Amino acid sequence: MTNQANTPDPAAVADEDAQDEKSPSPGSHATVSTHLYPKGGLDILSRDEVARLRDASASGMHELLKRCALAVLTTGSTSDDPRAAAEIFNRFDIEVTQQDRGLRIDLHNAPAQAFVDGEIIRGVAELVYAVVRDLAYAATELGADTRRDLNTTAGLTDSVFDILRNARSLVPLDPNLIVCWGGHSISRDEYIYTKQVGYELGLRGLDICTGCGPGAMKGPMKGATIAHAKQRRQRPRYIGLTEPGIIAAESPNPIVNQLVILPDIEKRLEAFVRMAHGIIVFPGGAGTAEEILYLLGILTREENADLSFPLVFTGPKDSAAYFEQIDQFIRATLGEDATKHYRIIVDDPVAVAKYMKSGVRKVRESRIQSKDSFFFNWSLDIPLDLQKPFAPTHANMASLDLHYGRKPSDLAADLRRAFSGIVAGNVKEEGLREVEMHGPFRIHGDPQMMDALDALLRSFVAQRRMKISGEYTPCYEVVR
Known part of the structure; x- marks a missing residue:
């Protein structure tokens, strides 16, 4: 059961959420x-x-x-x-x-x-x-x-650092930045839960970074604002990281006080993991799966074996099945060893916040020992394969190597690209045009792996995690 010691009063939450910001009415489009x-x-x-x-x-x-x-x-x-x-x-x-x-x-x-x-x-x-x-x-x-030289790992990492520094988002503070990932299309109960987790994080002096949009990207920030106010924090950070293809589909939520637009999704993902002192994953759709696979593609590398990086998957009780599906997909594709890099905590915001706070302390100790900066994780080894921008074309999607026998980190990179293409086909202008012109993306691979992928995607569609409103027409076809 959830520990309610520090969570907001349920009646107050319900009343506040009844007045929560809805999509602003344009009226006469003035x-x-x-x-x-x-x-x-x-x-x-x-x-x-x-x-x-x-x-x-x-x-x-x-x-x-x-x-x-x-x-x-x-x-x-x-x-x-x-x-x-x-x-x-x-x-x-x-x-x-x-x-x-x-x-x-x-x-x-x-x-x-x-x-x-x-x-x-x-x-x-x-x-x-x-x-x-x-x-x-x-x-x-x-x-x-x-x-x-944007064809090298060092050149691309330096470019991410320079963008963040130019935006004044890198500050020499003790580690306290928690990145929260999750979908823009989530249920009301899931949204309220993200707020409760954000509230617990805020009480413990932790700042929030998300993809800056609605849903699970807004909830943690909103919960944290109340806790930061109670703790009289003077300059809390609510950082939103986005990129040009996403921002038009996911406008920043009103709480973001530091917005950074990275040139492409790969630099956005690298900015998340270089800045983060811990990551929380809430329920989401294809974009959330892309983020998970990107991070696991890094954490499963031998070069990062000793890295301190707290990672939690969490949601309310009704979301337990969602994380079971994610966990099963990871086991079926990347193998059992990949599961040691994350912890699943269901329906317990306090436990999530305590785990993150403890993990951040370990991150601080690790950075001091390795002489790495607190504000940008230079020690993290990210291969060029994960840094190169992926163009979601039909040819590129069809050529992904989704077969067993590859290193988990390499397979994770191509699985990440598959979900990146689906995100593009769902909400990005270039992806929408590609699908309109040539039909759904065709994703090929090992039959057993395609079964796991198809089952996960079908669950996203059934749970309405692909689109906020209206009927969803798949932009992809899984081919066995």
């Missing part, structure tokens, strides 16, 4: 036009950076800027259709100008839900600044003229 003057960390961009952000023809950066900016201006939306906001606010535009007195951002026909009495909500404005900052940095520092 819009506002205004200009912003960023302060702190984004006062100045070079002429080259501004030109790239404004250039709609040569590099396509302007369209990317529009798409990401519109996503944060509709913060709080629970839609997972990346095209919905663009269709509703089809006259929206953003312009970045460098002036003598600083940077100016003009918003044209922006969603009125981001404003109060004509003034943009402060937190939303900060997210807009983060979009401009990160896209400008990626365009200039990681573009075609970059000095880094």
Whole structure:
């Protein structure tokens, strides 16, 4: 049974959740036009950076800027259709100008839900600044003229570090950052449970990092805000890590106070595990399975055998079957040894928080012993195979090597790519177009492994974990 000693009063939780943020109603789709003057960390961009952000023809950066900016201006939306906001606010535009007195951002026909009495909500404005900052940095520092060798492990890791440092997300504090993974499409009971876990983490002085969207990405942050307030924590961190293909489908939730947009899913995943002092996995769908396999692909490597890295799978009592399915899939594909890297705790937020707190202490001791930094785990060995961006095309999906006899870390890398392609086909613009043009992705492999994969995916569909609303049409076909 759950230890209720520190959890919020159930009646209070129920009442609070009845008033929880729903997708903001656009009403008549009202819009506002205004200009912003960023302060702190984004006062100045070079002429080259501004030109790239404004250039709609040569590099396509302007369209990317529009798409990401519109996503944060509709913060709080629970839609997972990346095209919905663009269709509703089809006259929206953003312009970045460098002036003598600083940077100016003009918003044209922006969603009125981001404003109060004509003034943009402060937190939303900060997210807009983060979009401009990160896209400008990626365009200039990681573009075609970059000095880094992005075909090497060291070069790619350095690029992740530099993006996070540029975003001021790396701070020399004692280890206390817990990454929470989980789905955007979860049940109400699962969402409340994520809040309860976040509350227990917050009481113990732990900060939260998630994928920044709704559902299991929002709940832990929301629970932690109450606990941090009770503990009078002055500067709690609610870090959201996303990437351009995801942000339009999963707008940042309103609690995120540090948003970082990584250039692709692989750098986003590396940022999670380099920053994390522990990871909690809540119920989710294909994206959560991708994250689990990515991490297990790292932890099952011999080079990381001595690594201290607390990992917990958790959910309410009704989610026990979900984690049994995940556990069975891991055993059926990666083998029994892979299961030693995680612990399953069901329906006990206090036990989860205590386990994480204890694990973070061990991480601190381990980092001191290895002389590694607290804010970025340089010792973690991540192979180039897990760092290279994977393009979810039909040819790439069909060529994945999903057969037994491979090293667990190598097999995990290709299984991760399979789920990455499914995520793209579900919610990313390029994936949606690929499936519309050529039909479902075809995934081949060992018949027994395909049986395990098909069973897991069918359970996700049956439990409505693939899509927030509407009927789900699979973007994949499992071929035996």
